[in-house]
Amino acid sequence: MECSQTKRHLSEYIDGVLNTEKAAKVEDHLKMCADCRDELEALKGMIQTLGSLDIMEAPKGFMEGVHQRIERRSWWSRIFKSLFLPFRLKIPIQVASWATAGLLVFLVFHNMGTQEEVTTLMQEPGRRVAAEKTMDAAPQAIKPQKATRPAPALMKAEALPEKRAGKSVQLVLRVSKGNEYTSSRLRKSSPPAEKKLVRTARKRKEGYLDQVGGTKAPKDVPAGKASSAEADLAEESAPVPGVVPTKRAADRATISVAGGYDQLSARMSQWTREAGGRILRTDYEEPTGRPGRFSVEIPVGKVADFLEKLSGIGSIETLPEISSQETGKIVQLDIRLTYDR
């Protein structure tokens, strides 16, 4: 055996794991070769040195550290188990629930986007006219429904976001006897059987109009008569199709009878539009078919003007309390109509 072969087997020879045949050859070579004997001694010395290295002590707090890690790990494993195990059951449920939640979030944001679009449409001056047309088209569109399903027909002009109506105010409008809006049918029809509207104490319109910042303060006028101020107002208002305005200083209204209650509705629609608002709904009384209630949305700043125009129809019995500081907000007026016998 040569030196290179001998050196290759020295490690196993030292450990005593070399087979007897090879071990004998190594021993024979070692007897003759001093170089290999030195190599053997060097290896033995190194192995002895490595074996003599002391065992290192684990640092203080080693066991506490292990316990902390175990606690931390068990906490995570508990969460993992509660969330995901068994996989077959929980994963499909979680996927389904996440998908449902995602769908709901999408729908909510989608609807919010649509509402914002409507609001923006209403707020942009250029588009406002188009939006108003759309709103006003609604009552006209539902007029045929009135014929087929007379009353009490709750007519919804448009699905509106509730947040736009900052405040809801109820008021009673007593339509004067002999008024052009009532003359054609009121005289013919019998008094409504269900006329049970609560009439509260009459307030002076002057006071109210001063409160809301109106420029004109028309006097309280008895039914059937009109003040000169109201006549002026009627002159200023735009004509309604199918209605011929006339000037009569003694009369409060200036529109000749052409369509009776229909004219009343048309007039209400016009004034609402002029005030920058819209009609939300109109109720009709049974069996007369005359308007019993209007719900309109109007900017607060335009309420005074709107009420002035309303006073051309009759007297407002319950005046709403609206602060003029709320300018910019939109108020919902719930107008109930009563008719003089």
Added chain:
Amino acid sequence: MNTDGSEKDREKDMQWVRDFKAGDRSAFDKIMLKHKDRVFSVCYRFLGDYQEANDSAQETFVKVFSSLKRFRMESNFSTWLYRIAVNTCKNRLKSSQFRHRKKMVPLSDPGNGEGSNPAVTLRDEGPTPNGLLLRKEKMMLIQKAIDSLPEKQKSVIILRDLEGLSYAEVSTITGYPLGTVKSKLARARLGLKNRLQGVI
């Protein structure tokens, strides 16, 4: 933790394992108390870094804790424990975090920055501080030489020459065939001897 240790020690380990499986968590503490120094020592020889060795040794016992109930008691417990420790160290060696840390030299490290730590216990060769210093320096050089070995050679020489395990046990722990263990060990010894020429 010598696996060639007495049958009594082996039986004690097995009894603790049985107790742990029966729900006695204090049995795990007994196991850890008995084996922690050995495990830490192996980890330190493998990684050459005190903090890394501590982390790896602790991780080893955490793994033991979580998988002890699945231990089938067919093999020697200490062999199983070594295997977990070696695999943990191998994974740590491969991790990028470890490689990054090895490039950093701690400020507290006097000299070469490897293998130095306050907890290294050295055999007292002499009462003089000079002897202690020489011993420590020698120790650092040996650790540095071990660190420079390839991973397979390193694991074989640590288990065989530093821990004193048999070839069969080294083969079981590392998963290498017996012939591979012999050849790797021969090369590792030769390489280490050459690196430590003049030191030993």
